[in-house]
Amino acid sequence: MDKRKSPGKGGKERVIDLNSYRKNKNEERRREYERVLFNRVLGVYSFAEKNGLTHVEVVDVSFSGLRFREEHPEMPFQMGQKMALRFYFTPNTYLRVVLEVKRTIPFEENGRSGLEYGCEIDKDTKSFEVINQLVTFMYKYAEVACQDAHPPMIWF
Numbered sequence: 001m002d003k004r005k006s007p008g009k010g011g012k013e014r015v016i017d018l019n020s021y022r023k024n025k026n027e028e029r030r031r032e033y034e035r036v037l038f039n040r041v042l043g044v045y046s047f048a049e050k051n052g053l054t055h056v057e058v059v060d061v062s063f064s065g066l067r068f069r070e071e072h073p074e075m076p077f078q079m080g081q082k083m084a085l086r087f088y089f090t091p092n093t094y095l096r097v098v099l100e101v102k103r104t105i106p107f108e109e110n111g112r113s114g115l116e117y118g119c120e121i122d123k124d125t126k127s128f129e130v131i132n133q134l135v136t137f138m139y140k141y142a143e144v145a146c147q148d149a150h151p152p153m154i155w156f
Helices: 018-042 126-142
Strands: 006-009 013-015 043-049 051-055 055-061 065-071 083-091 092-109 112-121
Touching: 051 083, 065 092, 092 126
Parallel strands: none
Antiparallel strands: 006 013, 043 051, 043 083, 055 065, 065 112, 083 092, 092 112
């Protein structure tokens, strides 16, 4: 059988869509890179006057939205609430990203629990252009990045 085809329903051969395969691989690479960038390189925090900075875990970011988790939040964000995250690129400089909470769901994973928020990024802020460029970079990176079979662990 031709390797570019696979058995479909009823024993008929179907053609494998390589564009779909590439898109899925690129999406996996982008999400892996996001996890490293946002959870190991950058510091991402929510800020409340009374509570100060609270570390959050960015799960996914796209051109229009962002998903993040907060373990055991003292004052959970509500749907429709506007809030800001601080993306620290250095210990004393950050990018303020304004979001509107669109979805809130509880999560429980690997002994951790809390709330996961799905948010829309406010496109009318100065920081949107920077986040947009960062997301563009992540998509482009995923398209051209190579997979290392034996990655050096010294970087992480």
